Amino acid sequence: GFARYRCQHDAGFFTLAEMYAKIWADAGLTISSTDLNRIAEVDRSSWLYRNERTLAWMRELKAAGYRIGILTNMSPEFAPLFRRHFA
Numbered sequence: 001g002f003a004r005y006r007c008q009h010d011a012g013f014f015t016l017a018e019m020y021a022k023i024w025a026d027a028g029l030t031i032s033s034t035d036l037n038r039i040a041e042v043d044r045s046s047w048l049y050r051n052e053r054t055l056a057w058m059r060e061l062k063a064a065g066y067r068i069g070i071l072t073n074m075s076p077e078f079a080p081l082f083r084r085h086f087a
Helices: 003-010 016-026 031-045 052-063 077-087
Strands: none
Touching: 003 016, 016 031
16 A cells, blocks of 8 residues: 555645555555554654765765755655754
8 A cells, every 4th residue: 555655645645644544444444543643653753864974975065066955755744844854
């Protein structure tokens, strides 16, 4: 189910909680909204780590005069959390 729905979530068609609800429903299972929201929160949190090697490389490139940007398939739901966490 994850492979079936993740790209649609990343494209903004539905939230993480809705994605996981679809996965559980496809499996014929039910899950409480509390557990569903907790699973979605763990998923979101799993992407909030700093890759220090990549950051160091980006700093070196910037110091050498290169313009730095980030290209991502981040869902619209995740973008505000990312901005707050990495401000």
